[in-house]
Amino acid sequence: VGKPVYTSDRMYELTPPGVSMGLAWTANGGSVLFIESRFTNPIDAFDVSSSDEKADKTSGASGSLILTGKLGDVMKESCTIALTYAKSFLQQLDPKNRSLRVGHIHVHVPEGATPKDGPSAGCTIVTALLSLGLNKPIRQDVAMTGEVSLTGRVLPVGGIKEKVIAAKRANVHTVILPYENQKDYNDLQDFIKDGLIVHFAKTYADVYKIIFDDQ
Amino acid sequence: VGKPVYTSDRMYELTPPGVSMGLAWTANGGSVLFIESRFTNPIDAFDVSSSDEKADKTSGASGSLILTGKLGDVMKESCTIALTYAKSFLQQLDPKNRSLRVGHIHVHVPEGATPKDGPSAGCTIVTALLSLGLNKPIRQDVAMTGEVSLTGRVLPVGGIKEKVIAAKRANVHTVILPYENQKDYNDLQDFIKDGLIVHFAKTYADVYKIIFDDQ
Amino acid sequence: VGKPVYTSDRMYELTPPGVSMGLAWTANGGSVLFIESRFTNPIDAFDVSSSDEKADKTSGASGSLILTGKLGDVMKESCTIALTYAKSFLQQLDPKNRSLRVGHIHVHVPEGATPKDGPSAGCTIVTALLSLGLNKPIRQDVAMTGEVSLTGRVLPVGGIKEKVIAAKRANVHTVILPYENQKDYNDLQDFIKDGLIVHFAKTYADVYKIIFDDQ
Numbered sequence: 213v214g215k216p217v218y219t220s221d222r223m224y225e226l227t228p229p230g231v232s233m234g235l236a237w238t239a240n241g242g243s244v245l246f247i248e249s250r251f252t253n254p255i256d257a258f259d260v261s262s263s264d265e266k267a268d269k270t271s272g273a274s275g276s277l278i279l280t281g282k283l284g285d286v287m288k289e290s291c292t293i294a295l296t297y298a299k300s301f302l303q304q305l306d307p308k309n310r311s312l313r314v315g316h317i318h319v320h321v322p323e324g325a326t327p328k329d330g331p332s333a334g335c336t337i338v339t340a341l342l343s344l345g346l347n348k349p350i351r352q353d354v355a356m357t358g359e360v361s362l363t364g365r366v367l368p369v370g371g372i373k374e375k376v377i378a379a380k381r382a383n384v385h386t387v388i389l390p391y392e393n394q395k396d397y398n399d400l401q402d403f404i405k406d407g408l409i410v411h412f413a414k415t416y417a418d419v420y421k422i423i424f425d426d427q
Numbered sequence: 428v429g430k431p432v433y434t435s436d437r438m439y440e441l442t443p444p445g446v447s448m449g450l451a452w453t454a455n456g457g458s459v460l461f462i463e464s465r466f467t468n469p470i471d472a473f474d475v476s477s478s479d480e481k482a483d484k485t486s487g488a489s490g491s492l493i494l495t496g497k498l499g500d501v502m503k504e505s506c507t508i509a510l511t512y513a514k515s516f517l518q519q520l521d522p523k524n525r526s527l528r529v530g531h532i533h534v535h536v537p538e539g540a541t542p543k544d545g546p547s548a549g550c551t552i553v554t555a556l557l558s559l560g561l562n563k564p565i566r567q568d569v570a571m572t573g574e575v576s577l578t579g580r581v582l583p584v585g586g587i588k589e590k591v592i593a594a595k596r597a598n599v600h601t602v603i604l605p606y607e608n609q610k611d612y613n614d615l616q617d618f619i620k621d622g623l624i625v626h627f628a629k630t631y632a633d634v635y636k637i638i639f640d641d642q
Numbered sequence: 643v644g645k646p647v648y649t650s651d652r653m654y655e656l657t658p659p660g661v662s663m664g665l666a667w668t669a670n671g672g673s674v675l676f677i678e679s680r681f682t683n684p685i686d687a688f689d690v691s692s693s694d695e696k697a698d699k700t701s702g703a704s705g706s707l708i709l710t711g712k713l714g715d716v717m718k719e720s721c722t723i724a725l726t727y728a729k730s731f732l733q734q735l736d737p738k739n740r741s742l743r744v745g746h747i748h749v750h751v752p753e754g755a756t757p758k759d760g761p762s763a764g765c766t767i768v769t770a771l772l773s774l775g776l777n778k779p780i781r782q783d784v785a786m787t788g789e790v791s792l793t794g795r796v797l798p799v800g801g802i803k804e805k806v807i808a809a810k811r812a813n814v815h816t817v818i819l820p821y822e823n824q825k826d827y828n829d830l831q832d833f834i835k836d837g838l839i840v841h842f843a844k845t846y847a848d849v850y851k852i853i854f855d856d857q
Contacts, residue, residue: 274468274531285497286497286539286540289495289496289497289539290539292493292495292533293495293533293535293539295467296465296467296493296533296535297465299467300465300466313468330540331538331539331540334539359537359538359539359540361438361461361463361535361537362463362464362465362495362533362535362537363443363445363446363463363465365438365439365537367438367537367538489683489746500712501712501754501755504710504711504712504750504754505754507708507710507748508710508748508750508754510682511680511682511708511748511750512680514682514684515680515681515684518684522684528683528684545755546753546754546755549754574752574753574754574755576653576676576678576750576752577678577679577680577710577748577749577750577752578658578660578661578678578680580653580654580752582653582752582753
């Protein structure tokens with residue numbers, strides 16, 4: 213059973229709405245990882261002018277969450293945390309957009325045969341879900357890593373060196389890291405940091421500004 | 428796989444509504460731990476003047492509870508106990524506030540990859556839930572530990588020394604301990620107790636007075 | 643990892659409605675054990691004059707049961723049996739009191755980290771539930787042990803000697819034992835039986851008379 217090899221540098225050159233790019237740390241070093249999300253019901257999620265009553269009838273009063281991609285328990289919990297946070301973030305941003313609240317959501321992390329675990333994709337999953345809920349692609353060529361707490365705090369993660377190298381290898385030149393990992397980044401050798409734009413995030417709101425507002 | 432180290436003393440300097448600060452006892456000694464809680468549905472929970480009928484329609488007749496943070500079985504049960512108790516406590520306090528009864532609640536304990544278990548976060552979880560239900564931050568710089576029973580009795584816990592040291596290390600100078608642990612605290616050396624204000628609680632009502640009423 | 647030790651003889655000096663006192667038999671000998679029960683919804687359970695329709699609307703058509711306290715499978719089944727029996731007993735006693743039938747009930751057995759199992763808390767659980775449903779504290783300073791069948795037969799249990807000693811140690815001087823354990827009690831040495839009032843119960847109705855009617 214040979215491992216599939218990508219001919220291009222990465223799986224997506226352009227990510228559609230609902231997809232975000234993260235950085236993972238595996239036994240074999242760092243790698244770029246994509247989070248894919250989709251609604252499983254065709255709600256009029258993006259018709260923000262629709263009355264609450266109509267949306268409720270179409271989709272049921274509350275949504276659901278399906279997870280695939282051979283995710284471990286901690287990563288499954290990360291998806292649950294990301295959804296709760298993304299719902300409240302979207303509620304603040306646009307109270308009329310009920311898509312994440314009423315939508316039935318499927319989150320998948322390719323490749324399906326590779327086991328994945330850990331909390332460090334938190335920011336990436338929140339980003340995918342907001343992109344889905346807003347029906348808006350994220351800023352291209354930005355990869356990120358960082359655990360996210362239920363209130364949107366960005367917590368430090370491991371493998372900064374491997375992840376940064378993976379980003380460069382995939383031709384990604386803007387990276388978002390947790391604020392608490394600033395020292396780990398600063399300790400890297402200059403030739404690794406060369407040509408890279410790095411943002412450090414304390415809360416998810418910092419990530420959002422870079423990913424969605426700067427467009 | 429190095430463990431991330433916080434450069435600041437603790438994750439939250441100021442806790443928002445729904446978040447409380449506890450003291451945990453791990454294999455590596457004591458540590459400060461935060462309980463985060465959020466509603467996953469945007470109910471008009473704090474519109475205490477809303478009629479029951481309206482709130483019921485918005486959110487369904489009864490709430491639900493999602494738990495994340497790699498919690499063991501005993502800690503999951505602690506969350507269930509804390510919710511039942513917090514509901515009845517809030518009902519006594521303000522019968523019109525239906526938030527905890529009808530809200531869909533998510534409780535998370537960062538960091539997501541660290542397994543946590545045991546009953547000693549009971550008081551801390553009740554506090555987070557009441558802060559959420561009242562939409563009111565808790566008194567800052569107070570950490571607590573204590574099992575809580577279904578009727579709000581505060582039961583003694585282990586690791587008092589380690590927990591008190593962890594509080595001081597995190598610059599927390601007010602600590603709430605179970606009344607039954609008074610002797611354990613008194614046995615500590617003076618240099619540990621120096622500069623610390625300690626309250627001993629027999630029931631959760633004692634904790635509430637310190638956390639919410641003294642503001 | 644030291645086990646917390648109670649400075650007082652027992653967790654409750656006075657038990658509120660919904661709480662009863664049992665006798666348990668553990669690897670370390672006998673001990674006093676409390677069963678705590680609470681409604682998780684604020685039904686007008688005690689407004690026995692409320693019409694069925696109103697109560698149904700407030701609380702949903704049928705109740706539910708949540709169990710916590712690290713209970714084993716047999717003890718969980720004991721709770722289920724106790725609830726079925728307590729419902730029918732209360733129905734006989736006061737057909738208008740629908741509290742146990744429509745209430746969402748939470749039964750907890752402190753302390754939360756101690757595993758508990760076995761059927762011998764049956765009578766104690768029925769008593770806690772009737773106390774909850776009647777909103778009436780049980781007679782103080784009475785502890786009991788005994789398996790209960792679905793029709794209210796009280797079945798014999800083990801550890802009579804250890805349980806009786808535990809009751810005396812906790813300053814409890816009235817004990818209810820299964821009728822079938824009379825011989826085990828009679829075999830105890832006189833200094834153990836001294837100062838103790840013992841009732842032997844064949845059915846739960848015998849227990850009820852002592853716990854609720856004699857007040």
